[in-house]
Amino acid sequence: MKLLIIGINIRHIACSARRAGHEVYAVDGYCDLDLESCAEDMALLSRDGMDDPGGADRIDELISEHVERVLPDAVVLGPGLEVARVKGLPVLNNPAEKTARISDKLYQARWLEKNGFPFIRTETSAEDLNFPVMVKPRQGAGGVGCRIAEDSSRLEWEEGLIAQEVVSGRAASVSVIGDGKDARALAANEQLIGESWTGAKGFRYCGNITPLEPLPKNDIANMAERIVARLGLLGSNGVDFLLTEEGPVVVEVNCRFQGSLDTVECATGINVFEAHLNSFRGLLPSRPAIKCTAGRAIIYAPCSMEIKESLLFPWTADVPRPGSRIERDDPILSILTKGSNRGEVLARLKDRAAMIRELTTCSSRR
Known part of the structure; x- marks a missing residue:
């Protein structure tokens, strides 16, 4: 199949599709070196005007331009463009x-509560919660913008935020x-969050280890299946949990390809993109056996830097x-x-x- 895969960062999706034997045309915001080996052709995604009023129309126009150029059999929307x-x-x-509805963390919390799944209490303000509270964007991913407010004096509130009890x-x-x-x-995967050795700060997502060891007594895989099925989701999706002393609590549902794709494929031998594609034909895989333990870590820049040599x-x-050029706190x-x-x-x-870290020191500051 001839595929146009387009999004802010699509390397993991494009390379999985290529390994499955598809003809891949890639458009993303980075055009990284290893994406080149997975695509017949790649182009840089122009992000000018995306965040402006009318940005959605601009995104739709960009996709149309690349569709006319590539003439694919199908389109796969990657991170940042899933609602285009x-x-x-x-x-x-x-x-x-x-996708737009389920990506709303307030909607998710209300839906989880209504359907009897363990959830985190979520409100549109901190007034009805006891401090400390978790403050995060109502729409967002990767832990970006998440922070804990210890009391009301440290609560910096902006439009588009929600407050959650700290779990x-x-x-x-x-x-x-x-x-x-x-x-x-x-x-089931362990999530690496805010690990200092990766350079990540706060609650920033910085990778995965597959499989999750040890597995909790509660079957979170079965719970995740029930959540995805009840939501009527298609293809590759993810359910995030916090494993507490009282049991697992659902953090959020991600109706998109996850950052764990690399470790899941390595640990199980399954091709995630092919499983994703087959689901649109009504075909689901069997639960794969674990063949090894696999890890991925995202390394963040300690300062603004220029990459001087091949990595x-x-x-x-x-x-x-x-x-x-890599900005401070952005992924390298x-x-x-x-x-x-x-x-x-x-x-x-x-x-x-x-x-x-040795190869990307801060001696090359701008």
């Missing part, structure tokens, strides 16, 4: 209206394939080109590894993170 509109072609995503627990996720009626879990190694992904690249257990994988991730 595409005319005249199959779109291998959840419907835009459903402590181990961060986990389940990768799920849905066919609109039923769902199948591929793997393309067999264990790096999302690799910027030499000469690229991802590192990947596999091993026989969590401890081994985590140690290798930390070693490779240290190597990247």
Whole structure:
């Protein structure tokens, strides 16, 4: 199948589709070195005007321009563009209206409560919650903009924020394939959040280890399947959890490809994109067996920098080109590894993170 895959960062989707044997045309905001090897052709996504009033129309126009250029059989919308509109072609995503609704964290909390799933109390202000509270964007991903307000004097409120009660627990996720009626879990994953050795700050998402070790007593894979099935979701979706002493609590539902794609594929041997594509034909995979432990870590820039030399190694992904400018606290690249257990994988991730830090020092400040 000839596919146009377009989004802010689509390397993981494009390379999975290429491994599944599809003809991939990639458009994203980075055009990283390793994306080039996965695509017949790639183009830089112009983000000018996307955040302005009428930005949605600008996005739709951009997609139309690339559709006319590539003439694909189908379009896959990646991160940042999942609610865009595409005319005249199959779109291998959840419907835009459903994605927009489910991406609303206030809607999610209300839906989870109504349907009897463990949820985090979520309000449109902090007035009815006890401090400290978690403040986060009502729409957002990757932990960007999430922070804890210890009391009302430290509460900086802006339009588009929500407040949640603070829940402590181990961060986990389940990768799920849905066919609109039923769902199948591929793997439960540990989430790496705000790990200092990656350079991430606060609650920033910085990777995964698959499988989750040890698994909780509660079957979070089964719970994730029920959530995705009841929401009527298609293709690749994810459900995030906090594993507390009282049991698992659902943090959010992500109706899109997840950052865990690399580790799920490595740990299970399944091709996530092919499973995603088959779901639109009403076909779901069996739950795959775990073959190894796999890890991915996202390394963040400690300062604004220019990439001076190639960082393309067999264990790096999302690799910027030499000469690229990376802003402070933005991702530099991802590192990947596999091993026989969590401890081994985590140690290798930390070693490779240290190597990247040595190669991207702050001596090259602008």
